């Protein structure tokens with residue numbers, strides 16, 4: 001069975017769960033010893049980040065590297081398209097999530113706790129997130145197609161945006177194309193199940 005190092009609130013852990021659920025791969029989860037980023041955990045996973053995966057003798061960190069490994073090891077159901085260009089576009093979408101959209105969410109983490117809220121940061125990030133979502137609207141489609149590796153991060157990060165909107169007073173411009181894309185993804189049982197499990201964890205973390 002696969003083993004993951006993860007923490008329940010991890011965005012990239014939830015992103016990986018979507019793939020694991022869609023491929024119906026069994027896994028167990030361990031908390032990183034000492035917490036992620038700790039010296040104790042870095043003795044195991046040099047980069048100190050979660051999620052990381054153990055599969056037999058293989059230890060692998062980074063959700064994208066893990067996703068591509070699992071796609072190659074367990075090719076059914078396929079989560080990369082067949083065509084060369086289409087596969088490259090799915091990878092482009094993944095990278096857009098990891099390097100463009102999610103980092104704009106991360107900027108908000110220091111101002112989530114009630115005593116740290118900052119209207120100026122919320123206003124600036126509302127603009128930055130809206131700009132990224134406008135870019136995303138040009139990359140995605142609501143047309144029915146299989147769930148791909150490139151899709152897995154967006155339902156998770158957008159759940160955070162929705163959960164933070166009221167408490168932080170965010171003013172995000174949601175392109176209808178992105179809402180339609182997210183609705184298409186939410187119809188996949190793997191996405192629906194992960195959002196149902198992860199949403200309460202996120203809301204409790206924000207509230208707490």
Ligand SMILES: N[C@@H](CCC(=O)N[C@@H](CS)C(=O)NCC(=O)O)C(=O)O
Pocket residue numbers: 009010011012013036037047048049050051061062063064098
């Ligand atoms: N690109 C990495 C990002 C993972 C990441 O940033 N994880 C966070 C928790 S959500 C983490 O481990 N932060 C601690 C650190 O990087 O030291 C991935 O896709 O797995």
